[in-house]
Amino acid sequence: MSKKVDSTRSSETQSPTVESGNQNATTSSDTSTSDRCDEPIDSSLELRPPLPPRPSLLERGNTAAGGSLRLSKRAARPQLQSQATTALSLADVHTANRLETSSPKSSPASRAVSRKPSLTPSAHQPSIAVSEVDDGASVRSVVPTIGTRLDGESTLGDLIEGAATPAFKALSAQIERANPFDAVLAEDDNLSTQMQHEFQNVESMNKDGQNEEALLNIWKAKLKHFFILSASGKPIYSRHGDDQLISNYIGVVQTLISFYQGAKDPLKGFTAGDARFVMLPKGPLNLVAVSRMGESDAQLRTQLESLYMQILSTLTLPSLERMFSNRPSTDLRRPLEGTDVLLDGLADGFTRGSPSTLLSALECLRLRKSHRKVVDETLLKVRSQNLLYGLIVAAGRLVSVVRPKKHSLHPGDLHLIFNMLFEAGSVKAGGGENWIPLCLPGFNNTGFLYMYVSFFSTSEGALSPEAERPSSAGKDDELAIVLISANKDSFFELRQMRADLVAQLEKNGSMAVIKTAIRKGHASCSDITPGTVLKHFLYKSRGNVQFTMPSFEPHFHGLIAKRKLMSLYHNLHDSIHSRTAHLKVQHTVAYDATALAWETPLFELYCVASSNASRAALVAGANKVVSWIRREEERVFIIGGAVF
């Protein structure tokens, strides 16, 4: 998943049918280094952090040449039909294709039960017998490359109904076909309604406990829960509800977990009612996700991994382990004090649905290649001695990176940083500069680094630190300069670097360019792929571990429309990731959208159009995206960055 942002390849510009064969651009290998974490194990840092696994590529064994679509032979084998009852959602359709028994990713425990329960079990959803689709499976894949026949597999569009998670379905209920994502909420639409309250606090219980039941109902109505407990069952974190309210439930969860652990058969997940429970044991901690939004186990597990990374980022792994080996009953709440906002930020991001998390990739600000080069050169010029990484981040998107040749940045680490900067309000609301000790577990989970952060609003002219008080500035005009060092005494050094950087960027015009780019925001889908049916897409460059997308507007306005879209993307993503079958293209048709997922060794592309779009039109749109990327690659992605 988390390959580093480190690649000088530009192979994406090639035709998807051409295999670049150069997937391992990150394995530069000089290990001599003077960069150190501050604490506590310097020597370990002499080693380059290990390359993160790239399961998707490994599993698939790179068999398929980019873009050329071959159906896996295995897909033709008889399928397990384990989920007849809830075979409604896209994921279930695919489960029918999956080789459950040979899939390393599927946990028997979790697959045995229905994974995608309907939100409203009683509701009669169009129970297209998905089992019939079995044969259709063989035609589900098409090659959306130019010159490929697009029509042949006739009935595909008719066969696959309900390309949606329960979340997607519920959110879409009673929405007219014409413009489903724009529609207002249906009154009886449980999920849409709940989504509006999802992020509201559950209050504390009264002293007399009178309001307990009411609170519990509010609590139970949440679409998603995250819990972190210690191995001994002590609650450490819960997204919703205070200790008192949830203690019974934590107790039940703990009992379940320890029962199965005792039986040497750790519980990985189960379904209760309409909720999917997924457990992730991590050393002295157990992390639990409860979702009624239809995400896959693998996706929920990725989310839990991210919460765990946040805990490591606060404490470091050795310190976490030390605390529990010294005292198994340690109460981690104290050492984690004040980091709830960070965990909440991550959790809510997952609930809202974030392309970045889904794809484990970053988004960059689109800049001309020559402009980005000037920014990079400026960064290198003003780089100060103790700098490890430098980032310019605009409204959650990366503008430029400066880094040592031997260290790349991990998307997981960057996600933590972005979450801290843009989700948790305290850093930017402080209105000053910040000096933050943190561990970047992808870089090195044993020690701390120190992060200088300075925000400024790009809508104001003034840029001196004294003048930057963007406490109420909108998200979209925030520019952050992030400078990371292993030396905890380098605040003033980095502060000076920041001043130099800003001065230089002003002087050479880059600041104006960046501000313009920020103000422009995302291009709309119709600007990128004019004349096609596409309403939105996600394109992930696997080599660069970056993604790009058009604006959500005008088709996906507001939280719920976006969440619906993200649910659809989650489904598509799951359909090409959660299996060993080498399915490379996935076309789905639901009553309110058609969608296409296309995967090659170079990229993943997910496209969405309205339900009446033909497959051919969708494919034409996908090809348009690919050729747009071919032209724009060095604008929408940071390729290499400023390396010293």
Place this chain on the structure above:
Amino acid sequence: MTDSTASAPKPSSSVKLVLLGEAAVGKSSLVLRFVNNDFQPNKEPTIGAAFLTQKCQLPSRTIKFEIWDTAGQERFASLAPMYYRNAQSALVVYDMTKPSSLVKAKHWVAELQRQASPGIVIALVGNKLDLCDDDDPEDEAQDGENAEGHEEEAVRKVSTAEAKAYAEEESLLFYETSAKTGHNVSEVFTAIANAIPETSLKGPRTGAGGGTQAAISGGQDTSRVNLNARGADGAAKEGCAC
């Protein structure tokens, strides 16, 4: 609040100030009030430390405060020396509705007296005066916002007399403030600015003076403050481990 204009060419000097105290007593809120004249009822906890600057006009000179607002969490405690090492002044804050925060404040005072620059000017600040009905005329006007969190604590738990006696004993400046209403906030900073010994304000490259203990009330001794030290010397080796 913060006199910003006065463009007369008064001498100006920088003063390093550090805020210490338990988490959630209102350190960041005091700074926000001082620097931005703003208040946020549900301020998120500080992560790491924030660095801010603000000018303060005295009749005879301009003081530019360079402020370190630290996070009060335990895991950051070992980093504190980094922030107070070269500080000429410190604001040690407690929450008047929370007695344990005064205990914590006393620990900070002791640590500063032991470890910080000998001439450091320390102000003890009891914050959240607005929650103590006894002397806040605006009280009625501010229901709403913070209600739930403070319902029970909305009573003074640390008496003025107790805190004041302690402050006098230790030669600390003492103020009771409300970041919420702004009561006494600029006064604290002005008092600190006034209490900084003239001799340590001689422009950017102040030489080292004597290492005398500066009693606020009494002598305006020179204090040994190297304005430019910027952490180059004697880096404390503590990390931020727990």
